[in-house]
């Protein structure tokens with residue numbers, strides 16, 4: 001009987017701002033980071049979960065992990081996973097912590113790390129990757145993972161059950177695709193960071209095209225003139241009529257009218273969608289942008305949508321063409337299952353958010369679950385080719401597809417030496433104590449002018 005005996009949290013930061021990896025219209029110098037949680041047990045297994053952040057503030061999420069993780073210490077794993085919805089409700093029920101949420105922001109991101117660590121532990125104990133844990137569940141068992149509070153005006157447990165039963169048709173054929181590593185098509189953002197020069201961009205587009213990618217995403221929202229040049233360059237390389245798809249991402253820099261105006265200018269480059277055109281909280285704003293760009297460019301959002309309730313409203317308002325859940329900003333696997341079911345009910349395709357350290361490791365499971373169990377439809381999934389070397393079981397692609405993860409657990413276990421080298425502020429061996437780190441620590445924060 002596996003019992004959780006203790007936990008640790010770790011503030012891990014990678015200095016990606018040095019080469020502008022991850023840079024976009026809003027985030028000029030992100031340091032890809034993980035608020036990382038380890039659940040130790042009385043067995044050989046430990047559960048590893050993390051939440052992605054981009055540097056400063058990662059310590060806040062770690063502090064919140066320190067407030068939530070004690071709730072599972074001394075608990076038996078079997079008791080935690082037997083009625084998952086009840087466990088999830090228990091973990092979100094500390095009313096003093098709810099006051100600084102509820103179910104959003106720092107406390108919810110910390111919950112994501114803790115919940116995902118439990119799933120990782122469960123997968124390891126059962127000897128299964130997390131996607132397989134769910135693929136082996138009955139529809140009733142999947143529904144039992146979800147806290148339906150605040151959802152039943154859009155989706156009831158009975159409706160969810162019905163949807164899951166319908167999707168069982170064809171599951172065996174889809175499982176073959178999963179086994180052949182052809183279930184999840186990958187798209188690339190490698191060339192698209194706003195801080196990259198034209199030569200680097202062209203070279204990376206050519207390289208990823210040669211590797212078999214068919215979907216390419218570019219950041220926009222710096223200046224219209226430069227964006228036109230960059231999109232024009234991208235279309236030169238990938239063409240208009242070779243089956244290659246272009247997407248663009250503004251990372252929330254615009255107001256609603258600006259988004260419509262700006263994207264009308266970029267519509268000639270035929271992007272499939274504009275991602276995060278405005279604030280992720282602005283449900284009616286997204287609906288207005290979608291209406292304004294109808295027939296020209298689709299609207300996508302989700303990486304900073306804070307919970308299932310906002311996703312529900314985006315769907316009810318007909319505000320999005322593509323839904324992009326994050327694996328850990330919302331409260332872990334359980335809440336993502338609810339969001340995937342909502343998307344399926346409203347017939348909106350998913351493209352999970354994967355632009356961050358550890359996110360591809362997580363989302364490869366989620367897209368596989370959606371394909372096998374929830375929508376039954378193939379979707380595409382971002383693959384960012386950075387920082388995978390820090391994981392014991394890194395996400396991989398071949399021929400433009402994710403290689404299905406086979407190792408037990410949730411794939412985000414980091415190598416102990418990486419945890420040590422990049423811990424913040426860290427011990428004597430930490431990179432953050434080096435001379436090179438001073439450039440970031442004392443550097444420009446990229447603030448708006450005062």
Ligand SMILES: [Mg+2]
Pocket residue numbers: 249251275276303355
């Ligand atoms: Mg994005």
